[in-house]
Amino acid sequence: MMTHLQDEPFEPEILSSEVAFHGVVWDVRDDRVRYGDGEIRRQYVAHTGAVAIVALDERERVLLIQQYRHPIRHRDWELPAGLLDVPGEPPEVAARRELGEEADVTAEHWEHLVSVWTTPGGNDEMIHVYLATGLSDLDAHEREDEEADIRVEWVPLSEAADAVLAGRMHNGILSIGVLAAERRLRERPREAD
Known part of the structure; x- marks a missing residue:
């Protein structure tokens, strides 16, 4: 083994x-x-690479967004995310920026969860997923195109994980992020022992 x-x-x-x-x-x-x-x-x-954020509030609800994605012809549920398209910008800085731009939220605490290649047979994208806590609201950002009608929902983390495992939500980054965050939270009591 x-x-x-x-x-x-x-x-x-x-x-x-x-x-x-x-x-x-x-x-x-x-x-x-x-x-x-x-x-x-x-x-x-x-690919430039990207970041995604599992933003959890004090009630362990995850912030999910729903927006239209043309290649799949769906409005899928996703984590706030964005490209590493600012030269030299560290991934955590990009994650902070994207959480504000996509969800009008900022976070006090940031923790790297996982980095993954999204589709290594078809692209070289590496996405860095962060856990963000200690959340507070920001002023609303102007949005256009697919982002103009983003729907935002706060969902219990366990319900989001259940929806992934039941096949009701298919976004790969959401799946990885939600399951990694649930695992991280489950391990925390053991770390304190």
Whole structure:
């Protein structure tokens, strides 16, 4: 039985790497890579990275937002989140900014929960998920496009976890964040012992 599982870096020789498509937000890269005795070609979204926030109030309710996402043709439930699109900005600083911009909330306490690659077969996005507590309201931000009609709900963390596990909410980052936060809170009494 393995007691220490960990991803391992691997750097094959990149034979060529080109921008196949230059997008407004992301580019698509086309790479040729020496792999084993041959060569493989992969196209993937070159992503800036992102942050997401599990904002919990004093009653252990999580702040969820619902907004339209065109690729899936759904208004899905999500955590407040945003891109790492300010050069050099540390992820926690971006998380603080995004919580304010998307949910008009600020937090006194910040704790890193987990960092994950969202879809390593199709993009290089790493998203950093934070637990935010000690919340207070901010003045409302101006929003446009899909953010103009964001719906905000405060949901008991356990109910959000139940909805994920029952298949009623499908957003991957919400799933990871809610389940990681629930686990972190469950472990806290043991840490105090």
